Amino acid sequence: MEREKRKDGICLRMENISKQFPKVLANENISIYLKRGEILALLGENGAGKSTLMNILYGLYRPTCGQIYINNHEATLLSPKDAISLGLGMVHQHFMLIENLTVTENIVLGMEPGSWGFIDFKKARKIVKELSEQYHLFVDPDAKIEGLSVGQQQRVEILKALYRKATILILDEPTAVLTPQEVDGLFVVMRSLQERKVSIIIITHKLEEVKAISGRVYILRRGKLAGERVTKDISKAELAHLMVGRDVVLTLNKENRITEKKPGFTLQNLFVKNDNGVTALNNLSLEVCPGEIVGIAGVAGNGQKELEEVLIGIRRIEKGNILLTGKNISRYGVKKRIQSGLSYVPSDRYRYGLFLSMKVSENILASSLDRKPYVNGINLRLRVINRRSEELVTMYGIKTPSVHEPVSNLSGGNQQKVILAREFSREPVVLVVSQPTRGLDVGAIEFIHSEILKMRDRDTAVLLISMELEEIFALSDRILVLYEGSIVKEFDPGKTSHKEVGYYMTGGGER
Amino acid sequence: MNDFFTLFNVELLHSTIRLSTPITLAAVGATICERAGIVNIAMEGLMLIGAFTAVFFAYITGNPWIGLLAAVIAGGIFSLLHAYATITLHLDHVVSGAVLNILALGLTNYLLILAFGHPGTSEPVPVSLAEYQFAVPFLSQIPVIGPVFFNQRPIVYMSFLLIIFFTLFLYRTKTGLHVRASGEHPLAMETIGVSVYRIRYLAVIISGLTSGLAGAFLSIENSNVFTSGMTGGRGFIALAANISGGWSAVGSFLASLFFGFAEAFQYKMQAARLLDLPSELFVMFPYIATVIAVAGLVRKSRPPKAVGLDFRIEKQAD
Ligand SMILES: Nc1ncnc2c1ncn2[C@@H]1O[C@H](COP(=O)(O)OP(=O)(O)O)[C@@H](O)[C@H]1O
Numbered sequence: 024m025e026r027e028k029r030k031d032g033i034c035l036r037m038e039n040i041s042k043q044f045p046k047v048l049a050n051e052n053i054s055i056y057l058k059r060g061e062i063l064a065l066l067g068e069n070g071a072g073k074s075t076l077m078n079i080l081y082g083l084y085r086p087t088c089g090q091i092y093i094n095n096h097e098a099t100l101l102s103p104k105d106a107i108s109l110g111l112g113m114v115h116q117h118f119m120l121i122e123n124l125t126v127t128e129n130i131v132l133g134m135e136p137g138s139w140g141f142i143d144f145k146k147a148r149k150i151v152k153e154l155s156e157q158y159h160l161f162v163d164p165d166a167k168i169e170g171l172s173v174g175q176q177q178r179v180e181i182l183k184a185l186y187r188k189a190t191i192l193i194l195d196e197p198t199a200v201l202t203p204q205e206v207d208g209l210f211v212v213m214r215s216l217q218e219r220k221v222s223i224i225i226i227t228h229k230l231e232e233v234k235a236i237s238g239r240v241y242i243l244r245r246g247k248l249a250g251e252r253v254t255k256d257i258s259k260a261e262l263a264h265l266m267v268g269r270d271v272v273l274t275l276n277k278e279n280r281i282t283e284k285k286p287g288f289t290l291q292n293l294f295v296k297n298d299n300g301v302t303a304l305n306n307l308s309l310e311v312c313p314g315e316i317v318g319i320a321g322v323a324g325n326g327q328k329e330l331e332e333v334l335i336g337i338r339r340i341e342k343g344n345i346l347l348t349g350k351n352i353s354r355y356g357v358k359k360r361i362q363s364g365l366s367y368v369p370s371d372r373y374r375y376g377l378f379l380s381m382k383v384s385e386n387i388l389a390s391s392l393d394r395k396p397y398v399n400g401i402n403l404r405l406r407v408i409n410r411r412s413e414e415l416v417t418m419y420g421i422k423t424p425s426v427h428e429p430v431s432n433l434s435g436g437n438q439q440k441v442i443l444a445r446e447f448s449r450e451p452v453v454l455v456v457s458q459p460t461r462g463l464d465v466g467a468i469e470f471i472h473s474e475i476l477k478m479r480d481r482d483t484a485v486l487l488i489s490m491e492l493e494e495i496f497a498l499s500d501r502i503l504v505l506y507e508g509s510i511v512k513e514f515d516p517g518k519t520s521h522k523e524v525g526y527y528m529t530g531g532g533e534r
Numbered sequence: 535m536n537d538f539f540t541l542f543n544v545e546l547l548h549s550t551i552r553l554s555t556p557i558t559l560a561a562v563g564a565t566i567c568e569r570a571g572i573v574n575i576a577m578e579g580l581m582l583i584g585a586f587t588a589v590f591f592a593y594i595t596g597n598p599w600i601g602l603l604a605a606v607i608a609g610g611i612f613s614l615l616h617a618y619a620t621i622t623l624h625l626d627h628v629v630s631g632a633v634l635n636i637l638a639l640g641l642t643n644y645l646l647i648l649a650f651g652h653p654g655t656s657e658p659v660p661v662s663l664a665e666y667q668f669a670v671p672f673l674s675q676i677p678v679i680g681p682v683f684f685n686q687r688p689i690v691y692m693s694f695l696l697i698i699f700f701t702l703f704l705y706r707t708k709t710g711l712h713v714r715a716s717g718e719h720p721l722a723m724e725t726i727g728v729s730v731y732r733i734r735y736l737a738v739i740i741s742g743l744t745s746g747l748a749g750a751f752l753s754i755e756n757s758n759v760f761t762s763g764m765t766g767g768r769g770f771i772a773l774a775a776n777i778s779g780g781w782s783a784v785g786s787f788l789a790s791l792f793f794g795f796a797e798a799f800q801y802k803m804q805a806a807r808l809l810d811l812p813s814e815l816f817v818m819f820p821y822i823a824t825v826i827a828v829a830g831l832v833r834k835s836r837p838p839k840a841v842g843l844d845f846r847i848e849k850q851a852d
C-alpha cells in the first residue's frame with residue numbers, strides 16, 4: 024500500500040480536515056492530495072475556505088480535526104517552521120513582506136547567513152542574486168520592498184519560498200493583483216518550477232486561470248469539497264456551476280444607451296499630492312456624462328486612492344477644478360458635495376464606508392440623519408428612521424436579523440449592500456464607485472453590478488474605479504487608463520482587449 | 535549680557551551629558567521595545583523600581599555595584615509584567631503601561647517605609663557611584679570633548695556603550711532584524727517560522743533592564759538617596775526622546791541630549807540668578823522642551839507600522 028502510493032508520486036495528502044472558527048465552520052471534512060510535480064488548482068468563491076485550508080497546511084492554523092501526510096509520513100504542523108522544514112512554501116494572498124526592508128533582508132529573514140548572531144549581508148546578497156538568476160526571477164536585491172511593483176513583490180515572495188528549499192509551493196490568489204501581462208509572466212515561472220519538480224497549489228476564483236495553468240482542480244464551496252476534476256475534462260460553465268452551486272450568468276446584459284452628451288461630472292486639470300507630498304494626480308482631466316459609466320483602469324498605486332479621496336472631498340486639490348453639472352464644487356466640503364448630488368462607494372468600506380459598531384439603521388441613513396423627516400429639532404425620530412431602514416433593507420435584499428444589528432455582524436457582501444442602499448437611495452447626480460466588489464462572492468457581485476447598471480439607466484453619471492479588469496470591461500461604456508496620475512488612454516470596451524488595456528496600465532503607451 | 539554667555543561653558547555641557555543619561559537609557563530601551571511593536575509608557579515606573587532597588591541593595595551591602603546590578607534585574611523582572619499583559623494577555627499597551635506606573639509608585643512608597651521606617655526619603659547609601667567618577671586616559675585630554683564626555687561617572691559611560699551596542703544590535707544582528715520586522719509586520723514573521731512572542735518578550739525585557747539602570751543612575755549615581763517619585767516624569771520624557779529621535783538608538787541619544795541640556799540649563803539659570811524670575815519658571819524648561827520637540831519633530835518620523843496593535847495569529851473574525 025505504502026509502496027504503491029509512492030509510485031503514484033503523491034507528495035501530500037490532507038485527510039478529513041475540518042476547521043471551526045469562533046463563528047464559522049470554514050472547512051468541513053476536506054480530503055485532498057497532491058502529486059509530485061503537478062499544478063493543482065483550488066477553486067472557490069470568496070469565503071469558501073481556500074485560504075484557511077492552505078493556512079492549515081502551512082502550519083499557521085491548527086485544524087480542528089484531520090490529518091496531514093507529507094511524503095507519506097504523518098506531519099504534525101505546529102507552526103510554519105515545521106511546514107517549512109518539510110519543504111512547504113506559501114505565498115500569501117496579502118504579501119508577507121516587510122516594506123521598509125530590502126529584498127535581500129526579506130528573503131533571508133529568519134534564516135540569515137552569518138555567525139555569532141551577526142548577519143553577513145554580503146553573503147546574503149550573493150545568495151539572493153544567485154537564486155534569482157537560477158530561477159529567472161529578477162529583482163534588485165538592494166531595493167526596498169515599498170518601491171517595488173506588486174508583480175516584483177510577488178517574485179520576492181516566491182524567491183523567499185525557494186530560498187527555504189520549498190518543494191511544494193502554495194500560491195494564494197497570486198493573480199488577484201497582477202496585470203494580464205504579469206499573469207502570463209507568473210504562469211511561465213510556474214511552469215519552469217514544475218519542470219524542476221516543484222509541486223504547486225494555486226488558489227483562485229477565476230475560471231480562465233484554472234483552465235490555463237492547472238492539470239487538476241478541486242472545487243470548494245462553503246467550506247466543503249464540491250468536486251475534483253481533471254482540468255481538461257471540464258468546461259468553464261461546469262466549473263462555475265460547481266463553484267457557485269447554481270448556473271451563473273457570465274456576461275452582463277448591457278447596451279450603451281447614451282445619445283447626446285450633456286455635462287455631468289467634469290474634472291479639469293487636477294493636481295493632487297499624496298500623503299508624502301509627492302504629486303499623485305498629474306493634470307488629470309475627464310468627463311462623465313449622465314447615463315454613462317466611465318471605468319478607470321489601472322494598477323494599484325497609480326493615483327486611484329487619491330482620486331477617490333479628492334472626489335469625496337477629504338484630500339486637498341493643489342490645482343484644477345471639479346464641476347458637477349457645470350457647478351464648481353472644488354472648494355466644497357464633504358457634506359456640501361453630498362447635498363449637491365454626489366454619492367460615493369469607497370474602496371475601503373471599513374475605514375470610510377461604515378460605522379462598524381453601529382446599527383444597520385444608523386449606517387444606512389447616516390448621511391440623512393441631519394435632515395427632515397428623520398429629525399425634529401434635536402430629536403431623532405426613531406420610528407421614521409426604523410421604517411425607512413426596513414424599507415431599504417428589503418429593497419436591497421440585505422440579510423440581517425434586524426435593522427438594529429451592528430453592521431460588524433454582517434457578512435462582507437451585506438455590508439457593501441448597506442453602503443449601496445445609503446448611497447444609491449439618495450438619487451445622486453454623480454456616483455463615484457471604487458472597488459465595489461472587492462472580496463465579495465459571485466452572488467453579491469452580480470447584485471452590485473446590476474444595481475450599478477440600474478443607476479446608469481436612471482441617468483446618473485457613474486465613475487467606476489477598479490483594479491479588476493473584468494469588472495471594468497463588464498460595466499464601462501468607456502475605459503480610461505490611469506497611469507502615474509494621468510489618463511494615458513481611452514478605450515471603447517467593445518473594441519479592445521484585456522491585453523491591450525493591460526499594456527497601457529503598465530506604462531506601455533509611453534514606450 | 536556677558537554674564538549670560540559665561541553660562542555656556544564646559545561645565546554646562548558636562549552636566550548636559552550627565553543629566554541626559556537616565557533619559558538616554560530609558561529612551562533606548564523604549565526604542566527597542568517599540569521597534570518590536572510594543573508601546574511602552576511604563577518606563578517611569580520601571581525607573582522608580584530601579585532607583586529604589588539600587589538604594590536598598592547599596593544600603594544593606596554597602597556596595598553600590600551590587601545596587602546597580604539589582605536595579606537592572608528588578609527593572610527586567612518588573613517589565614515582565616508589561617510583556618505578560620500585552621503579549622500573552624493581549625491587553626492594551628497603554629493601559630498596561632499606565633497601570634504599571636501607578637503600581638510602581640505605590641510599591642516603592644510602600645517599600646520605602648517598610649525598609650527605612652519613614653516615608654519621603656531613604657537613608658543615604660554609604661558609598662555612591664559618584665565616587666567612581668574617572669577620566670578616561672588620553673580621551674579626556676582632547677579639548678572640550680575630553681572634559682565633557684570623558685570625565686564622567688560609571689553609568690554615563692555605560693550609556694555611551696549601550697548606544698553603540700544597541701545600534702549594532704538593531705542593524706547588524708539577526709535578532710535585531712527580527713525585532714525590527716516584528717514591529718512592522720508580525721504575521722510575516724510567523725509565516726517564516728519566527729516566534730513574534732519571543733522577540734517581543736525579549737524587547738520588553740531589554741527596556742526593563744535599561745530603565746532599571748536609568749533608575750540606579752538617579753538614586754545611587756546622581757544622588758545617594760531614594761526619594762519618593764524621584765523620576766519626575768523622566769520616563770515620559772524618554773518616551774518623547776525615542777519618538778522625536780525617530781525610533782533609533784542614536785536618535786534617542788541625540789534627543790535625550792536636548793532634554794538633558796534643557797535640564798542643565800535650568801539649574802544654571804536658577805543658580806545664576808541673572809534674571810529676577812521665579813525659579814518655578816526655570817523648572818518648567820525640560821517639560822516645555824519636550825512639548826516643543828515632540829510637536830515639532832514627530833511628524834517627520836514614521837513609527838513602526840504594527841506598534842501598539844494587538845497580535846494573534848488566528849484573529850477573531852473581522
Ligand atoms: N482568522 C480567522 N478567524 C475567524 N474566521 C476566519 C478567519 N479566517 C477566515 N475566517 C472565515 O472563514 C471563512 C473562510 O475564509 P477563507 O478561508 O479566507 O476563504 P477564501 O480564502 O476561500 O476566500 C470565511 O467565512 C472567513 O470569514
Ligand SMILES: [Mg+2]
Nearest residue numbers: 073074075116
Ligand atoms: Mg482567501
